[in-house]
Amino acid sequence: MMTQKKSILSLIANASFLLLFSLWMAGCKESEHGDHITYHHKPADYKAAVNRLLIIHELMIIDAPLPPPKHFHGDDDDHDHGHSHSDHDDDVVEVGIFQELDDIVRWLPTIAADSDLPKKPWDRINDNIKQLSKLTKTDGENDEEKRKQYRKNAKQIADVLGKLENEFEEFDKWDQQYPG
Amino acid sequence: MDTIFWGVLLRLVQTLINAAPWIAIGFVIAGVFRVVVGPEKTRKIFGGNSWKGLVYGWLWGMLLPVCSLGVIPIVRELYRSGIRGGTLIAFALTAPLFNPLSVLYGLTLSDPIAIITFAFCSLVIVSSVGLIWDTIFKDSNRIDEKEITDETVEIGIRRSVGTFKASTQMIFSAAALYIAIGILASVAVNVYLPHGAMAPMLERENTAAPLLVAGLGIPVYSTPLLAMSQIGSMFQHGNSIGAAFCLLIFGAGVNLGLFFCFMRLYGFARLATFIGLLLFISVGLAYLIGEPLYPEGVEVAGHTHAFDMYTSPFPTKLENAREITQHEIHKHWVNHEFGGTPILIGMTIIGAIFFLLERTTGLNQWLAAKTDNNKRMDKVLPGWVVTSLTVVGLLFFSIAGCYLYYPAKHEALEEMTTFNIQAVSAAKTGNWEAAMKWIEFQQDLARRLEVGSFIRSGELSEYHRTKARILREHLELLKHEVEDKDKERAGELALETNRAFKRLKRAFLE
Numbered sequence: 001m002m003t004q005k006k007s008i009l010s011l012i013a014n015a016s017f018l019l020l021f022s023l024w025m026a027g028c029k030e031s032e033h034g035d036h037i038t039y040h041h042k043p044a045d046y047k048a049a050v051n052r053l054l055i056i057h058e059l060m061i062i063d064a065p066l067p068p069p070k071h072f073h074g075d076d077d078d079h080d081h082g083h084s085h086s087d088h089d090d091d092v093v094e095v096g097i098f099q100e101l102d103d104i105v106r107w108l109p110t111i112a113a114d115s116d117l118p119k120k121p122w123d124r125i126n127d128n129i130k131q132l133s134k135l136t137k138t139d140g141e142n143d144e145e146k147r148k149q150y151r152k153n154a155k156q157i158a159d160v161l162g163k164l165e166n167e168f169e170e171f172d173k174w175d176q177q178y179p180g
Numbered sequence: 181m182d183t184i185f186w187g188v189l190l191r192l193v194q195t196l197i198n199a200a201p202w203i204a205i206g207f208v209i210a211g212v213f214r215v216v217v218g219p220e221k222t223r224k225i226f227g228g229n230s231w232k233g234l235v236y237g238w239l240w241g242m243l244l245p246v247c248s249l250g251v252i253p254i255v256r257e258l259y260r261s262g263i264r265g266g267t268l269i270a271f272a273l274t275a276p277l278f279n280p281l282s283v284l285y286g287l288t289l290s291d292p293i294a295i296i297t298f299a300f301c302s303l304v305i306v307s308s309v310g311l312i313w314d315t316i317f318k319d320s321n322r323i324d325e326k327e328i329t330d331e332t333v334e335i336g337i338r339r340s341v342g343t344f345k346a347s348t349q350m351i352f353s354a355a356a357l358y359i360a361i362g363i364l365a366s367v368a369v370n371v372y373l374p375h376g377a378m379a380p381m382l383e384r385e386n387t388a389a390p391l392l393v394a395g396l397g398i399p400v401y402s403t404p405l406l407a408m409s410q411i412g413s414m415f416q417h418g419n420s421i422g423a424a425f426c427l428l429i430f431g432a433g434v435n436l437g438l439f440f441c442f443m444r445l446y447g448f449a450r451l452a453t454f455i456g457l458l459l460f461i462s463v464g465l466a467y468l469i470g471e472p473l474y475p476e477g478v479e480v481a482g483h484t485h486a487f488d489m490y491t492s493p494f495p496t497k498l499e500n501a502r503e504i505t506q507h508e509i510h511k512h513w514v515n516h517e518f519g520g521t522p523i524l525i526g527m528t529i530i531g532a533i534f535f536l537l538e539r540t541t542g543l544n545q546w547l548a549a550k551t552d553n554n555k556r557m558d559k560v561l562p563g564w565v566v567t568s569l570t571v572v573g574l575l576f577f578s579i580a581g582c583y584l585y586y587p588a589k590h591e592a593l594e595e596m597t598t599f600n601i602q603a604v605s606a607a608k609t610g611n612w613e614a615a616m617k618w619i620e621f622q623q624d625l626a627r628r629l630e631v632g633s634f635i636r637s638g639e640l641s642e643y644h645r646t647k648a649r650i651l652r653e654h655l656e657l658l659k660h661e662v663e664d665k666d667k668e669r670a671g672e673l674a675l676e677t678n679r680a681f682k683r684l685k686r687a688f689l690e
Contacts, residue, residue, distance in 0.1 A: 116686075
């Protein structure tokens, strides 16, 4: 009887320990519904994305300083600055030119697929984007080093960007086929 | 207090409905081991007392379709047959983790290599925990084989009745108590965790996320398919991959009921060793694979909904909690109940009837009786034939189950067209509840469309996967606006979702 009682007490004690341990590890408070992160520099469509890449390419190869990082606010106010703000909101995000380049190249296949383009032209675009991704990959310690690496592949990058630009007609064709 | 009560009731009913079919299967399989296979043959098919037991443990675990609750009666039966502790561990962990349905579902993740790595790491965990445990506790096969009672029944109608009797009567054994502990512990966590509490805590940047999920996953119960869909959601939202792995191992793989069963069989010290080994190896692997498996190109969502169903279903205080609970229970029954609950209830009633028959009739004597072999019309098949047929049968049903669950693209797209119309019109007209329902159906079917196409054609191009991902992203954004009841924004996103669906449909049909 004593052994049985001890066994049951042991069972209860162990149960409580396991549960409390788990709950302690979990312990948290109620949370508001989380918002999705908005990327203000994400282009609206394929043409906007490729045109932006062409602009970035020009900025990389000309003999002028690289533009400063763009500041994005929570109120969708996207603008370039040459000065700091002391009264900035906490939710300011800085996007440098290389970050923007990487992001757009990464987003481009999905942006291209979010259209009426069929498989064959998309596969072609996707292959070109993969090539572009390899050519634009840089690992320098600062922007100037990265720019040097970029410039080494500038001609090939220009060729690939040209191919991507040539696909605008495909988008126009399929937009007309499936309007709205 | 009122809200808590209704929240508990809702989560309890949802968990029972989810678990019922797997629990019923678990009792049936345990009955088969006891009456048909018998302890001696059970030890043989699980590799005896050698290291091969681990291999057989996970082979049989992969074949048998049970969850971490349904495995409990089988584990008790295997222990009773004299199977070693390490083999039991290998079996008990593998059975809920490896399931052809859930593995195929997981392959629709943005990077299939992730689920293959998860599967491989799970095998490493199962094998190493079992091996180390057997090395430390060499005497884990505690039962003297001579003391094991053989309750096998003679071939024929007696065997069928005997198997059914054993399966249904086991529902009144300690196995049911452990299953109840597993379910109640999971519900207790739901009560403790406020609504949506885990949403922002499982981000990649939170280095404690895997540890948090490991701790939370122990008392929480999840079916393998549900865990896999939640893992998919975590990949899609750019959450911690280490945490996703821990969700698989601890959420789907174990529960408090299974640990209690283990403790009663082997004692607290051995259970603690098992848990310690499992935590150490699993969490260690989670931290190792987290960064290498992080999907490229995913947009970080900043939160996850993977754990919402393990938190309280209601915010702090709700006026009409009772009505919402009744409605949600009805909805869960309609959408998720496929016969498991009535079958389990039926088995319980029949088990009670068998107990009555035992006391009032000569049932046990009839089952134990031996008949003259010459007078029997039964054909006795060799053991290897029965085993082979069983394995082939299990494989066949697994494959058939996959083809049934993951529809062909034409069938899926037809249903998705209906879901799309319903979701879009509900979102545009502000019918939030209906919109949410149809969006969730559409999200689920979008995933199953990919798998259904893959298993029938053997491939799924990047183009098609991207189209499906775009639709799921639009649905997710729409879901957020529906949750926020922003009619204008929901209307805009509904049109974009509609467009994304039409493009997906064209892509899959061209």
